[in-house]
Amino acid sequence: MTGEAGAFGAPRVLAAKALDQLITLLAQDGYEVIGPTERDGAVVYDTVDGAADLPLGRLDEQEGGSYRLKSSRKAGYFHHVVGPHNWKRFLYPPHQVLFTAARRRGGFSITVPDAAPPKRAFVGVRACDLAAIQKQDTVFTGRDYKDPGYAARRAAALVVAVNCTRAGGTCFCASMGTGPQVGPGYDLVLTERLTGDRHEFLAQAGSQAGADLLDKLKGRAAKDDDVKAAEAAVTKASRSMGRTMVDGVETLLKENLEHPRWDEVARRCLYCANCTMVCPTCFCSNTQDETSLDGNEAQRVRTWNSCFSIEFSYIHGGAIRREGRSRYRQWITHKLAHWHDQFGSSGCTGCGRCITWCPVGIDITEEARAIAADKGRTKT
Amino acid sequence: MNTAIVDPMIPVPYQVRSFQKELSDTFTIELTPASGRRPFHFKPGQFNMLYAYGTGEVPISMSGDPADPSKVVHTIRAVGTVTDTLMALREGDNIGLRGPFGSSWPVEAAEGHDLIIVTGGIGLAPLRPAIYHVLKHRKKYGKVCIFYGARTPEDILFRKDLESWRGRFDMYADVTVDRGTGDWAGPVGVVTNLITRGRFDPHHTVAFVCGPEIMMRFSVQTLNGLGVTNDRIHVSMERNMKCAVGLCGFCQFGPTFVCKDGPVFRFDRIQKIFPVREL
Numbered sequence: 001m002t003g004e005a006g007a008f009g010a011p012r013v014l015a016a017k018a019l020d021q022l023i024t025l026l027a028q029d030g031y032e033v034i035g036p037t038e039r040d041g042a043v044v045y046d047t048v049d050g051a052a053d054l055p056l057g058r059l060d061e062q063e064g065g066s067y068r069l070k071s072s073r074k075a076g077y078f079h080h081v082v083g084p085h086n087w088k089r090f091l092y093p094p095h096q097v098l099f100t101a102a103r104r105r106g107g108f109s110i111t112v113p114d115a116a117p118p119k120r121a122f123v124g125v126r127a128c129d130l131a132a133i134q135k136q137d138t139v140f141t142g143r144d145y146k147d148p149g150y151a152a153r154r155a156a157a158l159v160v161a162v163n164c165t166r167a168g169g170t171c172f173c174a175s176m177g178t179g180p181q182v183g184p185g186y187d188l189v190l191t192e193r194l195t196g197d198r199h200e201f202l203a204q205a206g207s208q209a210g211a212d213l214l215d216k217l218k219g220r221a222a223k224d225d226d227v228k229a230a231e232a233a234v235t236k237a238s239r240s241m242g243r244t245m246v247d248g249v250e251t252l253l254k255e256n257l258e259h260p261r262w263d264e265v266a267r268r269c270l271y272c273a274n275c276t277m278v279c280p281t282c283f284c285s286n287t288q289d290e291t292s293l294d295g296n297e298a299q300r301v302r303t304w305n306s307c308f309s310i311e312f313s314y315i316h317g318g319a320i321r322r323e324g325r326s327r328y329r330q331w332i333t334h335k336l337a338h339w340h341d342q343f344g345s346s347g348c349t350g351c352g353r354c355i356t357w358c359p360v361g362i363d364i365t366e367e368a369r370a371i372a373a374d375k376g377r378t379k380t
Numbered sequence: 381m382n383t384a385i386v387d388p389m390i391p392v393p394y395q396v397r398s399f400q401k402e403l404s405d406t407f408t409i410e411l412t413p414a415s416g417r418r419p420f421h422f423k424p425g426q427f428n429m430l431y432a433y434g435t436g437e438v439p440i441s442m443s444g445d446p447a448d449p450s451k452v453v454h455t456i457r458a459v460g461t462v463t464d465t466l467m468a469l470r471e472g473d474n475i476g477l478r479g480p481f482g483s484s485w486p487v488e489a490a491e492g493h494d495l496i497i498v499t500g501g502i503g504l505a506p507l508r509p510a511i512y513h514v515l516k517h518r519k520k521y522g523k524v525c526i527f528y529g530a531r532t533p534e535d536i537l538f539r540k541d542l543e544s545w546r547g548r549f550d551m552y553a554d555v556t557v558d559r560g561t562g563d564w565a566g567p568v569g570v571v572t573n574l575i576t577r578g579r580f581d582p583h584h585t586v587a588f589v590c591g592p593e594i595m596m597r598f599s600v601q602t603l604n605g606l607g608v609t610n611d612r613i614h615v616s617m618e619r620n621m622k623c624a625v626g627l628c629g630f631c632q633f634g635p636t637f638v639c640k641d642g643p644v645f646r647f648d649r650i651q652k653i654f655p656v657r658e659l
Contacts, residue, residue: 098387099389099390107393107414110390110391110393144625144626145388145627257656258656286622287389287437288436289436291434298434305628305629307629315618320619320620322658323658326658342635
């Protein structure tokens with residue numbers, strides 16, 4: 001979001017109504033457009049046909065274990081932050097058929113479902129969530145073995161990112177270094193501005209596809225003031241973030257695997273796995289086998305799973321992580337510490353979803369801080 | 381499957397060429413591709429994912445000779461739904477196979493050293509390919525010792541192999557049992573008792589250890605006590621595995637994925653996390 005012309009052109013200012021046009025253009029280009037839309041009292045990601053499907057004028061109030069939407073005149077299309085959904089449900093679907101096996105004389109044959117992915121445009125990808133997509137890129141395509149389904153869906157996706165100009169109640173992306181300013185990797189990035197009767201977007205292309213869209217949307221060349229105002233709004237969001245992750249959390253957790261805090265958090269945790277389902281980077285999956293009633297066809301299905309489930313660590317004779325403390329410890333140490341060893345970065349983006357959607361409001365930043373405040377203690 | 385990108389999650393049909401019962405709950409199957417001839421190369425200690433039609437998939441180590449790529453040999457203990465189904469297999473039946481996966485016993489790095497193998501129960505199966513390899517290249521190693529522990533004499537796996545290894549003059553093999561039933565006249569007690577009997581030079585020894593975690597823990601302690609350092613001890617870990625390629629997350633063990641960073645680990649690389657309960 002600099003005033004300079006980037007590799008794909010200078011920033012432009014678009015009137016608010018250009019959002020509807022953008023969605024139409026994407027649909028005309030053959031994209032299924034996915035964006036934020038209100039359903040069952042929350043902003044979720046689903047197919048949108050136009051700007052009217054977006055939650056204009058709605059704000060989310062979030063705290064540990066609490067999420068409420070309310071109307072506000074100060075709210076444009078994107079002043080809400082992140083809800084219970086994240087983009088992994090489109091790139092790494094919760095239920096995937098790996099193959100179908102058909103029983104034949106003397107054996108069976110295997111058929112792999114057609115993997116041609118839908119062309120999808122994600123509208124409203126926040127900085128934290130673009131970082132999350134990139135973390136999952138590394139998991140699924142950046143190490144020894146590649147997930148070809150993920151790679152194909154990702155290659156077919158177009159990203160319209162949005163800079164946050166408001167911090168949500170549980171956000172801590174600034175301390176994770178992922179936001180609120182969107183980093184590289186978008187096709188187009190928007191910063192929404194709503195002041196008085198002015199409602200517009202500052203738009204900058206990050207790819208040729210983004211530049212082509214911006215050409216069609218026209219608008220006017222951005223002035224220095226437009227760019228500075230947008231930057232100031234993002235900086236303000238960053239400064240107003242109420243939560244931070246403690247420094248040095250990777251080493252902290254690795255050195256406190258027997259800390260009494262694990263027992264303490266285990267007494268509050270319900271092992272419901274909500275945190276792992278709403279987490280935009282959690283990638284663990286189970287495989288299950290489903291057989292037709294006559295037994296002539298069997299499917300192998302890959303489904304999201306969670307380190308909070310008892311089956312997760314099951315080997316013959318029982319689960320490795322029987323106690324709640326071990327399962328919570330697995331989740332947070334993987335996310336904040338061991339992810340560095342495995343994938344070269346933290347697994348946390350600071351989106352705050354695990355805090356908001358925890359039924360008992362367990363706060364990952366608070367748990368890390370509690371250990372930092374009392375480090376070195378071991379269970380007696 | 382003619383897709384351009386190979387999906388590591390898709391099994392290939394194999395056919396059971398022979399089924400042999402080993403113990404009351406343990407059996408060995410030999411597999412060849414259901415169609416065509418494809419040599420199967422693997423390294424000792426690696427494993428395959430075996431798919432039983434409609435039931436599920438399990439990680440099973442190869443137990444055959446790594447120098448023979450014409451067939452795939454697995455020795456399996458029936459301890460759950462999938463392995464129970466595999467135990468019902470007979471010659472001619474099909475199963476799905478993908479692999480080989482994982483790290484291997486460093487048989488080449490161990491050349492020039494004394495080699496000791498400490499194992500218990502079904503843990504002998506993933507070590508048998510290493511033993512075959514070492515005996516085929518016997519001159520490249522110093523002393524070779526095998527210490528094996530079973531619950532009872534009836535639970536001794538690969539009894540013929542053990543007897544033949546015990547009969548050789550160029551190696552040492554000893555077996556102990558937890559309970560000496562029948563006419564057992566051999567040692568009774570834990571396998572660590574055997575280690576101290578072996579005549580090897582601890583300062584020039586490489587150890588391969590495979591068995592239950594508790595057995596591996598005490599074996600490492602005993603080896604350390606004799607002077608075998610952790611960088612020369614290798615253990616094979618076991619965790620729940622669904623994908624075998626580092627994508628499903630189930631087999632995580634601290635910073636590692638047992639499926640691709642293991643199952644064989646040099647012990648000094650996991651010594652910090654190994655004793656942590658329920659990690």
